[in-house]
Amino acid sequence: MDVRSAEFTKYAANCMLATKISFMNEMANLAELLGADIEEVRKGIGSDPRIGYHFIYPGLGYGGSCFPKDVRALIRTAGDVGFEPVLLHSVEARNNAQKVVLFDKLKSHFNGDLTGKTFALWGLAFKPNTDDMREAPSRVLMEALWQAGARVQAYDPEAMNEAQQIYGQRDDLTLCGTKEAALRGADALLIATEWKNFRAPSFELIRDQLKTAVIFDGRNLYDPAVVARHGIQYVSIGRKAS
Structure with missing residues (x-):
């Protein structure tokens, strides 16, 4: 392969994967409006070997x-050569x-007013198994919450030091030592990263620790029916709220 093609291959590969993620997120938003379950849709289209299951998980977008x-x-680069990259x-x-x-x-769940509320946030890194918070969806979420007058109690298995370096000391941010500690007295639980140790929590503990029993899951980690059986309202991406 010539050098120019090799360089282009690297960019094309990452852009293709980013495209798959954005496509699934767009389908998730549409599925929610149409009354479809994007997780069932994902399983269906992923079973087609021409598509496969890689990078078709809906969520909060890519970062890193x-x-x-x-x-x-x-x-x-496209602009430099006069090409409009619409896609x-x-x-x-x-x-x-x-x-x-x-x-x-x-914001919709709390009738547009988040002032004075406290939210538990599980996940700060842009993906599991890293402490990298560059362009992480958690940052957009936290900064929007602060702008709305809310506080955040956050936990991540790896990215706590990174979060401390980025944000320093803030009255509206508490970095907690465990995921359970982040729940105490919070108005809701938010999930921004699909860490393995978030996948099988004690739903009884979540329900008992939160002021209002509701989970906003940005990574579709749980079965809505299971969460509902524990008396917790469940809001995810591309599925009906339970």
């Missing part, structure tokens, strides 16, 4: 150092919009 940078870089612009626009979806659901 590679996908956002490479999508923007290829958009700029790449849409991929980026959907991703930016997706990062505020959970906040919008939260």
Whole structure:
């Protein structure tokens, strides 16, 4: 492979994966309006070997150092040679919009007023198994909450030091030592990263620790029927609220 093609291959690969993520997020938002369950849709289309299951999980959008940078870089490169990358612009626009979806659901649930409320946040890193918070959806979510007058009690298995370095000492941010500690006295639980140790929590503890028994899950970790059986309202991405 020649050097120019090799460089382009790297950008094209990351842009293709980013496109799959943005496509699924767009389908999730549409499924919710149409009364479909995006998790069932995901299983259906993923069973087609031409599509597969990789990178078709709906959520709060992509972050990190590679996908956002490479999508923007290829958009700029296209502009330099007079080409309008319509699809790449849409991929980026959907991703930016997706990062505020959970906040919008939260604000609607509390009738537009989040002033003085406290929210438990599970997950700060842009994906599991890293402490990287670059362009993480959690940052957009937290900053929107602060702007709305709310407080955040956050926990992440790896990214606590990173969050401390980014935000320093704030009256509206408490970094908790465990996911359970983040729940205490919170008005709701928000999930922004799909860490493995978030997948099988004690729903009884969640219900008992929260002021209002409601989970806003930005990564679709749980079965809505299971959550509902524990007396917890469940709001996720692309599925009906339980």
